[in-house]
Amino acid sequence: MVMIKDRIREDMKAAMRSHDAARLSTIRLLLAAIKQREIDEQIEAGDEDVLAVIGKMVKQRRDSVEQYRSGGREDLAANEQAEIDVLSTYLPQQLSDEEVAAIVEEAVAEVGMTGMAAMGKVMSVVKPRVNGRADLGKVSALIKARLTA
Template sequence: MSELKQRISDEMKAAMRAKAKERLGTIRMILSELKRIEVDERIELDDARVLAILDKMQKQRRDSIEQFNTAGRDDLANIEQQELLVIKEFLPQPLSEAELAEIVAQAVTDSGAQNMQDMGKVMALVKPQVQGRADMGAISQLVKNALNS
């Protein structure tokens, strides 16, 4: 079992003992998603894959919060916000703008990218380094800016 998945399981037990109902529900939702993927794909998840799943869940929550706020459903947005806070606990510390710019610049140099057609090469180098630590939409924009300059 991956270290991250084990940590999530341990946090579930702690939430049960503390009778933290909302937190427990979110952690169970995370574990069920991990289990679903393991069963569907017949694999044992490693930390990198668990991070990718958590990152996807984080993005889903952000999108939902935005949609609920637009629709005036603050009650549902608050629920999603609470889930997002729990999910973020298991993700690594976010990277700063300077760190992201440095990673993108290094990837452009390493890949030998010259123009926008090479964006895929750059993203392939950047994505593993920033998974779960930065919004991929923002990374994509940084890469575009770097390739256009």
């Protein structure tokens, strides 16, 4: 099975050959972020690590898009959105809201606790199941809503 990092490197070569400057720039940023994580944590980044880096980069760019749009800078928001589109190609298929809700329900049943005291335990069960396939901020809000209901 091809590792995500290898696929990213191949895509970088393809972007160089096709003179796709925007895609090449985004891929280089991604590879630099992966390399930085490898150096910081003194590890060889596996698929889980790479997905975490990509997820973090996508989240940062989504926040930037919101800020640029609220500031009336649609041109900068479009650039950030283009980067999100490139980065998203490396993420696994995103879970639907219904699928995430079902996973949360399973986790709450597994933990067998209710109330906000169970938040950490439920999140620790849900996180590995949705990692890279759902926005953890939304998942956390869903868990909180479920536990306080």
